[in-house]
Amino acid sequence: MTSITGLLDRRRTIPQKYIPVLVTAGLFVAMFVTGGIRYENFATGQIILNVFIDNAFLLVVAVGMTFVILTGGIDLSVGSVVALATMLSASLLKDGWPAYAVMVLVLVIGGVLGLAMGAIIHYFEIQPFIVTLAGMFLARGLCYTISTESIPIDNPTFTDIAQTRVNLGGDLSVSPSAVIAVVVVVIAAYVLHYTRLGRNVYATGGSEQSALLMGLPVARTKIAVYTISGFCSALGGLLFAFYSLSGYGLSAVGMELDAIAAVVIGGTLLTGGSGFLIGTVLGVLVLGLIQTIISFEGTLSSWWTRIFIGMLLFVFILLQRVFSGGSRRRTP
Amino acid sequence: MNRILKHRLFWPVVVLVALLLLNLVFTDGFFRIQMKEGHLYGSLIDIFRFGAPLILVATGMTLVIATSGIDLSVGSVVAIAGALACMQISDLSDQNSVTGVLSAVGIALVLSVVLGLWNGFLVAGIGIQPIIATLILMVAGRGLAQLITDGQITTVQSSSYKLIGGGYWLTLPFGIIIVAVVLALTAFLTRRLALGLLIESVGGNAEASRLAGISARGVLIMVYAFCGLCAGIAGLMISSNVSSADGNNAGLWIELDAILAVVIGGTPLSGGRFSLSGTVLGALIIQTLTTTIYSIGVPPETTLLFKALVVTIVCLIQSPAFRSKVFHRRRRPVAASAAPEEKVRVSA
Numbered sequence: 001m002t003s004i005t006g007l008l009d010r011r012r013t014i015p016q017k018y019i020p021v022l023v024t025a026g027l028f029v030a031m032f033v034t035g036g037i038r039y040e041n042f043a044t045g046q047i048i049l050n051v052f053i054d055n056a057f058l059l060v061v062a063v064g065m066t067f068v069i070l071t072g073g074i075d076l077s078v079g080s081v082v083a084l085a086t087m088l089s090a091s092l093l094k095d096g097w098p099a100y101a102v103m104v105l106v107l108v109i110g111g112v113l114g115l116a117m118g119a120i121i122h123y124f125e126i127q128p129f130i131v132t133l134a135g136m137f138l139a140r141g142l143c144y145t146i147s148t149e150s151i152p153i154d155n156p157t158f159t160d161i162a163q164t165r166v167n168l169g170g171d172l173s174v175s176p177s178a179v180i181a182v183v184v185v186v187i188a189a190y191v192l193h194y195t196r197l198g199r200n201v202y203a204t205g206g207s208e209q210s211a212l213l214m215g216l217p218v219a220r221t222k223i224a225v226y227t228i229s230g231f232c233s234a235l236g237g238l239l240f241a242f243y244s245l246s247g248y249g250l251s252a253v254g255m256e257l258d259a260i261a262a263v264v265i266g267g268t269l270l271t272g273g274s275g276f277l278i279g280t281v282l283g284v285l286v287l288g289l290i291q292t293i294i295s296f297e298g299t300l301s302s303w304w305t306r307i308f309i310g311m312l313l314f315v316f317i318l319l320q321r322v323f324s325g326g327s328r329r330r331t332p
Numbered sequence: 333m334n335r336i337l338k339h340r341l342f343w344p345v346v347v348l349v350a351l352l353l354l355n356l357v358f359t360d361g362f363f364r365i366q367m368k369e370g371h372l373y374g375s376l377i378d379i380f381r382f383g384a385p386l387i388l389v390a391t392g393m394t395l396v397i398a399t400s401g402i403d404l405s406v407g408s409v410v411a412i413a414g415a416l417a418c419m420q421i422s423d424l425s426d427q428n429s430v431t432g433v434l435s436a437v438g439i440a441l442v443l444s445v446v447l448g449l450w451n452g453f454l455v456a457g458i459g460i461q462p463i464i465a466t467l468i469l470m471v472a473g474r475g476l477a478q479l480i481t482d483g484q485i486t487t488v489q490s491s492s493y494k495l496i497g498g499g500y501w502l503t504l505p506f507g508i509i510i511v512a513v514v515l516a517l518t519a520f521l522t523r524r525l526a527l528g529l530l531i532e533s534v535g536g537n538a539e540a541s542r543l544a545g546i547s548a549r550g551v552l553i554m555v556y557a558f559c560g561l562c563a564g565i566a567g568l569m570i571s572s573n574v575s576s577a578d579g580n581n582a583g584l585w586i587e588l589d590a591i592l593a594v595v596i597g598g599t600p601l602s603g604g605r606f607s608l609s610g611t612v613l614g615a616l617i618i619q620t621l622t623t624t625i626y627s628i629g630v631p632p633e634t635t636l637l638f639k640a641l642v643v644t645i646v647c648l649i650q651s652p653a654f655r656s657k658v659f660h661r662r663r664r665p666v667a668a669s670a671a672p673e674e675k676v677r678v679s680a
Binding site: 074076120123124125126127129130131133134135136137138140141142144145148257260261264270271301302303304305306307309310311313314317318321 | 402458459460461463464465467468469470471472473474475476478479483579588591592595601633634635636637638639640641643644647648651652653654657
């Protein structure tokens with residue numbers, strides 16, 4: 001009886017777990033519509049595609065971060081790994097390495113870095129915060145060791161990728177980086193929602209103890225998510241190198257914050273175990289749209305971006321609190 | 333012997349001594365302390381002087397972490413406090429006037445406490461996870477600091493303001509005196525009064541403490557406000573030392589250094605107990621490390637590599653899981669591990 005009413009209830013109302021994602025989607029639409037009313041030439045498909053193009057690297061990094069945060073961890077090293085990837089590719093290309101070998105090597109290094117951090121976190125039981133902080137110092141330090149100057153990239157393969165535009169019909173076009181980012185999102189969404197690894201990620205984040213008692217491979221899962229995050233950061237770094245056509249040790253400072261903010265705005269709980277990849281995509285889009293709107297506004301200075309992102313974070317966290325509070329909810 | 337080895341401050345002390353020994357070997361006159369024009373000079377004094385803001389921030393952070401929280405926003409508060417004080421002083425007709433500077437300092441500190449209260453309200457009032465609650469201010473705070481200074485680097489010429497971070501008093505750098513006073517007060521409040529016990533009990537289990545009749549909410553809010561105040565004082569010190577306010581770079585990454593100092597000092601991130609002396613040790617290790625890197629002539633580009641190495645080593649040594657996995661027996665191999673660790677550092 002109760003199950004039937006439960007089923008009926010579920011059919012009529014939206015399940016609570018989708019609410020944060022829907023709110024983010026609503027916000028994105030609202031921002032887009034407001035922008036379209038306020039500014040000329042805003043409400044076009046190309047604006048959204050541009051957000052994808054300008055934030056392809058952030059999107060990829062945020063996908064990796066989603067995996068880590070879903071297990072209840074955090075990865076502070078992503079920004080420095082992005083910088084390390086740009087730096088490595090730039091310096092290796094300058095030394096005459098073939099472009100594809102560089103790409104493979106950079107991705108492998110990113111993955112290995114993540115793997116090492118994951119192994120330390122799991123086997124030596126040190127908090128992810130501290131381990132990835134050390135990883136952040138390490139990657140940034142390696143950047144400076146390679147060079148403190150900015151290294152330009154003039155490899156034909158890289159410049160080709162940077163300048164190519166994929167036509168989507170009409171006046172719409174995207175960069176290959178944006179296509180790569182979307183492919184990464186699709187693969188990640190599949191892995192997260194339809195494979196055993198994905199279920200293990202949610203289970204580990206929900207309760208590591210229970211997952212362990214259920215016989216799930218917690219060690220493998222935890223190490224896997226940090227490897228994925230390291231790989232995604234390196235890939236994000238490659239996309240960043242395509243975007244900026246240079247390697248610089250100080251690039252992507254604070255990108256870990258943007259990635260975490262995108263994940264949180266996308267409705268994923270930082271305690272782990274709950275959230276969707278599509279939310280992260282929406283989170284990145286919202287962050288990108290804020291920047292677009294501020295550049296359309298013209299009179300607002302760049303620091304308003306940070307303040308807006310902070311305010312958005314506040315609103316979303318408050319919303320999460322209200323929706324997920326349940327019995328423990330306390331009124332402000 | 334075993335008791336010393338098991339003391340929680342043993343490893344931090346070993347690392348600090350190792351760093352100092354390294355300096356003894358590689359730097360001439362590292363331990364020399366001179367008296368010039370009535371002021372004390374020397375590398376050791378410099379470590380304290382430049383480490384002062386970090387010690388302050390880490391002190392506030394220790395109490396927050398003891399309640400099983402974390403405050404990511406301290407770096408932003410550092411920037412905001414410096415920016416506000418410098419803006420106030422640059423508006424003064426006489427930048428050297430003591431009352432003007434005092435009121436500017438007062439306003440900046442009040443704002444820091446308010447920002448801390450805001451964090452506390454989010455954590456204790458609304459019940460948001462500390463790491464996210466303070467992330468809000470961390471992200472927005474840099475923007476606020478730049479809003480205050482209008483995106484410029486504001487410089488001031490005020491000798492009274494300069495005293496806070498760059499001046500001397502009673503032969504000692506003024507910053508060291510401020511730190512000593514704050515530390516003494518904190519130690520008195522938390523270790524001689526019941527406050528420390530209350531903080532630890534809230535960190536152990538907030539709900540249980542509330543049921544036991546402790547105002548967990550009040551303790552939490554107070555701790556975050558105190559952390560904001562410490563960050564504010566540190567911000568004044570940093571901006572006064574360079575006589576300018578930089579909304580973008582002042583106190584950048586100081587939250588990470590502070591958290592590191594706390595962890596190196598043996599306060600667990602899970603809360604429930606804390607060690608002020610450990611935190612001071614941790615902050616000194618970080619500052620000594622930075623000074624060492626400069627003084628033994630390692631190229632500054634590799635500073636971060638060094639830091640990563642030392643952080644990893646210190647955290648690994650402190651992890652019980654690491655010790656039991658790597659050294660199956662406790663006593664003998666421990667002594668052996670100190671040697672390779674030092675070798676690694678020298679060769680790097």
